[in-house]
Amino acid sequence: MIDLKRFELWFVTGSQTLYGEETLKQVADHARTVAEGLNAAAAIPVRVVYQPPVTSPDSILHVCRQANARSECVGLVTWMHTFSPAKMWIAGLRELCKPFVHLHTQFNRDLPWDAIDMDFMNLNQSAHGDREFGFLCSRMGLRRTVVVGHWQDPQVRQRLGEWSRAAVGRHELRSLRVARFGDNMREVAVTEGDKVEAQIVLGCSVLGYGVGDLAAAVRDVSEAEIDRLVAEYDERYMVAKELRADGARRGDLREAARIELGLRAFLHDGGFAALTDTFQDLHGLRQLPGLAIQRLMADGYGFGAEGDWKTAAMARAMKVMAAGLPGGTSFMEDYTYHLAPGEELVLGAHMLEVCPSIAVDRPSLEIHPLSIGGKEDPVRLVFDARPGPAVNAALMDFGDRFRLLVNAVETIPPPAKLPRLPVARAMWKPLPDFKTAAECWILAGGAHHMVFSHAVTVSMLEDLADMLGVEFLAIGRETNGTAFRREVRSANDRRR
Ligand code: MN
Numbered sequence: 001m002i003d004l005k006r007f008e009l010w011f012v013t014g015s016q017t018l019y020g021e022e023t024l025k026q027v028a029d030h031a032r033t034v035a036e037g038l039n040a041a042a043a044i045p046v047r048v049v050y051q052p053p054v055t056s057p058d059s060i061l062h063v064c065r066q067a068n069a070r071s072e073c074v075g076l077v078t079w080m081h082t083f084s085p086a087k088m089w090i091a092g093l094r095e096l097c098k099p100f101v102h103l104h105t106q107f108n109r110d111l112p113w114d115a116i117d118m119d120f121m122n123l124n125q126s127a128h129g130d131r132e133f134g135f136l137c138s139r140m141g142l143r144r145t146v147v148v149g150h151w152q153d154p155q156v157r158q159r160l161g162e163w164s165r166a167a168v169g170r171h172e173l174r175s176l177r178v179a180r181f182g183d184n185m186r187e188v189a190v191t192e193g194d195k196v197e198a199q200i201v202l203g204c205s206v207l208g209y210g211v212g213d214l215a216a217a218v219r220d221v222s223e224a225e226i227d228r229l230v231a232e233y234d235e236r237y238m239v240a241k242e243l244r245a246d247g248a249r250r251g252d253l254r255e256a257a258r259i260e261l262g263l264r265a266f267l268h269d270g271g272f273a274a275l276t277d278t279f280q281d282l283h284g285l286r287q288l289p290g291l292a293i294q295r296l297m298a299d300g301y302g303f304g305a306e307g308d309w310k311t312a313a314m315a316r317a318m319k320v321m322a323a324g325l326p327g328g329t330s331f332m333e334d335y336t337y338h339l340a341p342g343e344e345l346v347l348g349a350h351m352l353e354v355c356p357s358i359a360v361d362r363p364s365l366e367i368h369p370l371s372i373g374g375k376e377d378p379v380r381l382v383f384d385a386r387p388g389p390a391v392n393a394a395l396m397d398f399g400d401r402f403r404l405l406v407n408a409v410e411t412i413p414p415p416a417k418l419p420r421l422p423v424a425r426a427m428w429k430p431l432p433d434f435k436t437a438a439e440c441w442i443l444a445g446g447a448h449h450m451v452f453s454h455a456v457t458v459s460m461l462e463d464l465a466d467m468l469g470v471e472f473l474a475i476g477r478e479t480n481g482t483a484f485r486r487e488v489r490s491a492n493d494r495r496r
Pocket of ligand 1: 305306333350449
């Protein structure tokens with residue numbers, strides 16, 4: 001399980017020495033109260049850690065350096081309680097390598113109409129103190145998110161929570177190791193990319209292995225371990241008759257368990273939290289890993305099929321960002337369409353590898369032939385995705401930059417049963433409508449592989465792109481086709 005409470009968001013309050021000791025004491029008291037309030041907020045999944053107010057270039061530089069050095073610190077919340085002349089922030093912000101969110105708030109919600117005097121005004125002047133800070137950030141060209149409103153406002157807390165989830169995603173990408181078994185599916189373009197640039201921009205390292213290395217780990221699995229795992233399958237899923245203990249194909253299920261155990265051991269020993277494989281390179285494996293990949297994803301691993309390491313990395317980042325929220329997150333592909341006018345639907349699926357975290361109910365464990373790959377029939381979990389709002393996110397490498405493209409969708413129950421479809425699937429209506437969404441996605445060069453999530457929001461992904469310095473485009477309820485086409489054309493024209 002992914003525990004976000006081990007991450008810290010540092011609450012840093014700016015002021016200056018002009019106002020005297022008594023005022024600074026009040027500033028510190030207020031800042032502690034705000035930080036404690038945010039720390040207790042359910043919408044904020046990380047720990048909010050109060051830092052004493054900073055009033056000089058030295059103290060600002062010091063706290064920025066401390067934040068850089070603390071690995072649990074995923075980012076900063078900055079707030080100018082009083083007026084904090086922003087030249088004091090230049091040295092610190094120049095060295096700060098953690099993302100920050102600028103909280104534009106003030107301690108009191110309401111003006112004390114009868115009591116307000118000049119002392120009150122001087123104590124509570126973030127209305128312009130935060131503007132001074134904002135100017136300097138823009139002058140320095142720093143990417144940041146600005147959240148506005150009273151610190152007890154649920155929407156403000158929600159927004160800070162989303163931002164902190166993005167910061168955790170960035171933090172995860174910085175140290176993520178992706179295991180890549182085999183190379184790319186031959187001739188496929190969008191799953192390729194510059195891994196060195198990805199490591200510089202995103203942070204993740206992608207390490208290639210011959211599938212024979214994995215096959216050796218699979219061979220090392222003991223029969224006793226397999227006994228234990230198939231017993232778990234029997235308990236967790238609706239197992240097809242032929243795969244049950246007395247079924248004719250129990251041996252194929254045991255083989256799937258062997259692959260899962262070998263994969264888990266390999267990933268654990270190598271410190272990997274994401275992986276890719278390809279059906280074109282499975283030497284030494286008897287089945288394309290299906291059930292194994294589905295269950296690894298359910299445990300938080302990122303995955304991309306056909307060598308798609310960018311989607312694998314994004315899937316892992318988004319799983320960490322989604323930790324503790326209702327709904328699931330999965331590798332996904334637009335597979336086929338229902339094109340009835342006005343009722344268009346996308347059927348999302350993959351050959352096998354859809355994560356059961358998105359399932360609406362208990363998955364069914366089945367075995368069916370796979371028409372490509374030339375291996376034995378693979379075991380897989382079959383289910384429908386739970387209805388409700390979701391996003392699809394794809395990361396592409398355009399040679400001179402990465403682009404993160406997001407489409408908000410409405411997941412729906414399939415309008416009819418799909419009795420002969422032997423894979424897990426999600427059905428959705430893309431927003432704002434099918435034609436606009438598909439046209440915009442294709443014009444923006446959006447991949448056919450994506451990460452689907454009920455839990456991660458468009459705002460979280462926009463914050464993440466901002467923190468990474470990656471181009472961001474979103475298609476959703478508000479998207480106007482004409483405006484989006486113009487935006488994409490100008491983005492596409494921005495080439496070397
Ligand atoms: Mn695919």
